Amino acid sequence: xxxxxxxxxxxxxxxxxxxxxxxxxxxxxxxxxxxxxxxxxxxxxxxxxxxxxxxxxxxxxxxxxxxxxxxxxxxxxxxxxxxxxxxxxxxxxxxxxxxxxxxxxxxxxxxxxxxxxxxxxxxxxxxxxxxxxxxxxxxxxxxxxxxxxxxxxxxxxxxxxxxxxxxxxxxxxxxxxxxxxxxxxxxxxxxxxxxxxxxxxxxxxxxxxxxxxxxxxxxxxxxxxxxxxxxxxxxxxxxxxxxxxxxxxxxxxxxxxxxxxxxxxxxxxxxxxxxxxxxxxxxxxxxxxxxxxxxxxxxxxxxxxxxxxxxxxxxxxxxxxxxxxxxxxxxxxxxxxxxxxxxxxxxxxxxxxxxxxxxxxxxxxxxxxxxxxxxxxxxxxxxxxxxxxxxxxxxxxxxxxxxxxxxxxxxxxxxxxxxxxxxxxxxxxxxxxxxxxxxxxxxxxxxxx
Amino acid sequence: xxxxxxxxxxxxxxxxxxxxxxxxxxxxxxxxxxxxxxxxxxxxxxxxxxxxxxxxxxxxxxxxxxxxxxxxxxxxxxxxxxxxxxxxxxxxxxxxxxxxxxxxxxxxxxxxxxxxxxxxxxxxxxxxxxxxxxxxxxxxxxxxxxxxxxxxxxxxxxxxxxxxxxxxxxxxxxxxxxxxxxxxxxxxxxxxxxxxxxxxxxxxxxxxxxxxxxxxxxxxxxxxxxxxxxxxxxxxxxxxxxxxxxxxxxxxxxxxxxxxxxxxxxxxxxxxxxxxxxxxxxxxxxxxxxxxxxx
Numbered sequence: 046x047x048x049x050x051x052x053x054x055x056x057x058x059x060x061x062x063x064x065x066x067x068x069x070x071x072x073x074x075x076x077x078x079x080x081x082x083x084x085x086x087x088x089x090x091x092x093x094x095x096x097x098x099x100x101x102x103x104x105x106x107x108x109x110x111x112x113x114x115x116x117x118x119x120x121x122x123x124x125x126x127x128x129x130x131x132x133x134x135x136x137x138x139x140x141x142x143x144x145x146x147x148x149x150x151x152x153x154x155x156x157x158x159x160x161x162x163x164x165x166x167x168x169x170x171x172x173x174x175x176x177x178x179x180x181x182x183x184x185x186x187x188x189x190x191x192x193x194x195x196x197x198x199x200x201x202x203x204x205x206x207x208x209x210x211x212x213x214x215x216x217x218x219x220x221x222x223x224x225x226x227x228x229x230x231x232x233x234x235x236x237x238x239x240x241x242x243x244x245x246x247x248x249x250x251x252x253x254x255x256x257x258x259x260x261x262x263x264x265x266x267x268x269x270x271x272x273x274x275x276x277x278x279x280x281x282x283x284x285x286x287x288x289x290x291x292x293x294x295x296x297x298x299x300x301x302x303x304x305x306x307x308x309x310x311x312x313x314x315x316x317x318x319x320x321x322x323x324x325x326x327x328x329x330x331x332x333x334x335x336x337x338x339x340x341x342x343x344x345x346x347x348x349x350x351x352x353x354x355x356x357x358x359x360x361x362x363x364x365x366x367x368x369x370x371x372x373x374x375x376x377x378x379x380x381x382x383x384x385x386x387x388x389x390x391x392x393x394x395x396x397x398x399x400x401x402x403x404x405x406x407x408x409x410x411x412x413x414x415x416x417x418x419x420x421x422x423x424x425x426x427x428x429x430x431x432x433x434x435x436x437x438x439x440x441x442x443x444x445x446x447x448x449x450x451x452x453x454x455x456x457x458x459x460x461x462x463x464x465x466x467x468x469x470x471x472x473x474x475x476x477x478x479x480x481x482x483x484x485x486x487x488x489x490x491x492x493x494x
Numbered sequence: 495x496x497x498x499x500x501x502x503x504x505x506x507x508x509x510x511x512x513x514x515x516x517x518x519x520x521x522x523x524x525x526x527x528x529x530x531x532x533x534x535x536x537x538x539x540x541x542x543x544x545x546x547x548x549x550x551x552x553x554x555x556x557x558x559x560x561x562x563x564x565x566x567x568x569x570x571x572x573x574x575x576x577x578x579x580x581x582x583x584x585x586x587x588x589x590x591x592x593x594x595x596x597x598x599x600x601x602x603x604x605x606x607x608x609x610x611x612x613x614x615x616x617x618x619x620x621x622x623x624x625x626x627x628x629x630x631x632x633x634x635x636x637x638x639x640x641x642x643x644x645x646x647x648x649x650x651x652x653x654x655x656x657x658x659x660x661x662x663x664x665x666x667x668x669x670x671x672x673x674x675x676x677x678x679x680x681x682x683x684x685x686x687x688x689x690x691x692x693x694x695x696x697x698x699x700x701x702x703x704x705x706x707x708x709x710x711x712x713x714x715x716x717x718x719x720x721x722x723x724x725x726x727x728x729x730x731x732x733x734x735x736x737x738x739x740x741x742x743x744x745x746x747x748x749x750x751x752x753x754x755x756x757x758x759x760x761x762x763x764x765x766x767x768x769x770x771x772x773x774x775x776x777x778x779x780x781x782x783x784x785x786x787x788x789x
Binding site: 343344346347348349350351352354377378381382383384387388389390391392393394397398400401404405407408411412414415418419422 | 566568647651652653654656658684685686687688689690691707746747748750751752754755756758759761762763765766769770772773776777
């Protein structure tokens with residue numbers, strides 16, 4: 046509508062022509078079929094935000110695939126085989142040219158070079174009262190046949206020898222041969238067998254330790270976790286006391302606690318008997334400060350404001366706590382509807398205020414302890430879950446070499462006890478209430494507010 | 495009682511030598527003459543001579559100090575400010591009074607010899623010395639700033655000064671309430687001036703004074719009978735019970751505070767008990783299982 050409409054004048058033809066001119070190009074951009082009008086209205090006529098793909102790109106065909114690939118069932122030979130057995134496999138054939146050359150996996154066929162010794166050499170260097178020559182010959186035969194797979198060798202060995210004994214004999218003989226055949230000892234000092242001789246005692250000890258770890262009862266594991274958790278806590282409190290640069294008092298008390306625990310690591314450390322490093326950390330200085338008496342520094346002033354005295358005493362009370370804890374104390378005060386700084390700081394108000402702060406500190410400490418405990422318990426529970434029947438432990442046990450069977454008689458005895466625990470385990474986890482903890486506790490605090 | 499200063503008080507200008515925003519004056523009215531005047535005032539010694547007091551010879555009895563005794567004086571300091579309403583101009587929107595009073599409106603001049611109020615440097619004569627009760631300064635201006643109040647005590651009380659700091663407030667905290675000329679903005683702080691190990695003479699002098707909180711003396715200590723309260727008529731003048739602004743003074747209730755604290759402590763203690771129980775509960779079961787396995 047314009048002035049001409051209002052005036053009732055006929056429309057001039059001139060602007061109509063002007064209007065028609067831009068129209069045809071607009072028509073050429075007509076909405077393609079299948080696109081909703083609303084959608085087109087959003088994008089239509091606008092330059093696309095993303096660069097579109099050039100048409101030439103689409104038209105060009107990928108030139109890469111000129112070669113023809115087929116898969117064929119073909120015979121092959123392997124240099125790893127000595128028997129010329131003819132085997133077949135599927136091969137990728139490019140342009141009808143089958144691949145030539147050795148079987149690609151042949152290179153993995155490694156064999157160990159087992160030394161041979163002559164009778165004189167045996168007499169001269171290799172005689173061992175524990176071993177006959179026949180036994181040694183048998184050992185070397187088997188070593189060659191099974192490529193030093195000693196577990197297999199021990200399995201086939203006619204006389205009863207442990208894997209360690211077999212290994213020890215083999216390596217000591219080989220080492221003696223290498224040294225004897227070398228022109229000078231210096232030439233072979235770099236040889237791995239000479240440099241790092243097989244240590245029979247160490248190997249036996251290693252396997253014993255391994256099997257004892259693998260056959261640990263759940264209880265032992267839990268105890269270990271407890272000790273570790275405790276050690277962690279002690280470390281943490283030590284770090285805290287170090288950083289706060291506090292009086293020796295708390296430090297020494299922690300040290301005592303630490304040494305006590307260190308003295309009896311294997312003994313059953315009853316969690317209740319923990320002389321909680323965190324609480325003992327705070328208690329002594331708090332106890333040392335008498336709330337009713339003002340700091341000597343202020344008394345020296347002859348005149349001071351009650352609020353200043355309170356500030357100093359608050360600082361003294363929270364001196365052992367970290368910044369975070371101090372903030373949490375203030376937050377708790379607010380949650381309780383108490384002024385962080387008393388509005389009417391009379392003597393008794395200040396004393397009460399200080400007591401409240403101390404109690405909040407105790408509360409926070411207890412919360413922390415509880416959290417630690419819960420973490421400990423849940424950690425124990427995790428380990429007990431992984432220990433559930435049919436865990437790797439059984440299979441490992443099979444791996445433990447036979448020579449350890451006599452030892453594992455002891456384990457067997459323990460295993461009975463272990464089964465006992467397993468029966469008890471669910472009971473334990475049941476009556477330790479499935480940790481109402483982390484999520485619930487803060488809420489509890491609020492409800493009582 | 496000093497006159498509540500009017501617009502004239504704020505007319506004198508100060509060069510913005512202080513880092514603080516000029517609160518009392520239009521900044522553009524700064525003049526060289528005014529600046530030098532102000533400097534001279536500021537350099538004025540904070541404590542005028544009190545030779546008269548110092549010349550007093552103290553007897554041994556008078557200087558003897560009472561160990562483990564403290565005398566405290568509950569005080570309240572703060573400001574009350576009135577909006578000038580229709581009369582408000584750009585640089586004189588509020589009339590305010592800063593003061594130190596006894597918490598129960600008793601006369602503080604029993605201990606306080608002099609109070610020095612340090613106003614914003616843009617005020618004319620920013621260091622205001624008040625030599626007698628009531629210890630207060632009234633001014634008018636447009637800006638909020640921190641007022642330092644130094645209390646000087648009589649020589650038998652303490653020879654050290656005590657500094658208080660108060661933030662002047664002119665505008666109410668909640669913007670929702672419209673400013674009114676009837677209802678002032680009152681900000682008061684309660685505190686207690688504590689004198690540790692007072693001299694026996696001082697103790698005897700204030701023992702029965704209503705402004706003092708005096709402890710019971712440990713047995714075996716005898717003191718001279720309390721001196722009769724001097725300056726009876728002066729005292730009449732010094733208290734703030736009939737103060738013009740007394741209807742706006744706030745009440746500070748120790749009982750309320752104690753009740754709140756007691757309730758909070760109860761809650762916290764209950765929590766502690768609960769936590770302890772939880773802790774022992776967690777500790778308990780493993781012990782049992784251990785005992786069982788030991789069999």
